[in-house]
Ligand SMILES: O=C(O)CCC(=O)C(=O)O
């Protein structure tokens with residue numbers, strides 16, 4: 294968003310108000326009574342003008358001393374006390390009592406690891422053998438889109454054409470799939486479901502690498518996720534799960550005092566053997582994940598991730614680059630969700646039977662929120678400039694799960 298749009302005395306602001314009033318004459322923007330509370334919150338934070346008020350958004354990092362410089366430059370601020378959180382005794386970890394199993398680790402990832410994660414996401418995760426959203430429609434070079442772009446941004450990427458005889462999913466908008474939840478009892482049923490490759494778009498045209506990059510939306514790491522049936526395709530094997538990401542996630546999980554997280558919480562749904570959290574610190578073993586790439590206008594609508602066999606084991610979400618508003622509600626869309634501002638370096642853990650089945654989504658990526666440590670090239674990091682330029686308009690989120698059970 295341009296800074297002018299936040300200043301009511303600026304001519305740009307006044308012009309935007311005029312445009313808004315004009316558009317409202319032909320279209321009623323009033324919240325619809327048919328929206329669920331989750332949808333209403335999505336609409337609120339998606340609104341471009343007037344910009345949404347973030348005072349109800351939990352922004353734990355905004356109160357941190359060593360992020361003061363970043364906050365000075367950030368026009369978007371929530372509040373570290375927007376709603377009550379309980380700080381765990383021994384470290385900078387917070388839980389939200391309304392969403393048992395949700396743990397926030399603000400600024401968990403140090404600066405140099407954030408830079409390394411951004412490099413890996415682009416140059417190693419978003420390329421073969423991992424699948425990306427672009428693979429369905431384009432013949433991507435084996436070295437990956439990012440490497441191609443660094444070498445020659447004007448190199449042309451050809452579209453994929455339907456090969457004769459190949460069977461694909463039906464074309465057109467995604468069909469509603471009967472999303473059977475993952476679990477030991479549904480494992481055989483889900484495995485037997487046909488998992489056809491997505492149909493290449495008949496409209497895809499040859500494009501330059503640089504114009505294709507903003508359309509990179511996700512890359513799959515580890516077990517292959519089949520979007521058409523919303524289930525894992527275990528027949529493809531366990532894929533490549535980057536050990537460095539696994540180690541970071543294991544450390545994040547092991548750093549949490551789970552005893553303190555779960556004290557006084559009584560929940561059903563842990564499975565026959567009861568709560569499995571006492572062993573997470575030692576046996577959490579991530580093996581599947583999605584690396585999401587969001588441009589400023591991208592959103593991720595409210596959903597539940599329920600394809601993993603283990604319905605309780607932690608999902609570790611690492612945020613990098615531009616900040617975002619993340620919403621998390623409960624197991625229905627009828628609960629008003631809590632808004633949380635996620636900044637570069639923040640880690641969020643969703644765990645246990647309630648939180649792992651809670652609706653969540655990302656209605657807004659916030660512009661001009663790149664922290665200083667992701668902007669400058671350092672002496673040790675001379676070729677950082679293209680990464681910094683990409684991050685100006687991008688948020689990256691590594692969303693890591695344990696798809697299979699431990700045994
Ligand atoms: O980007 C995020 O913070 C959340 C992503 C997410 O919910 C997902 O990949 O399932």
Ligand SMILES: [Fe+2]
Pocket residue numbers: 596597598653
């Ligand atoms: Fe999700």
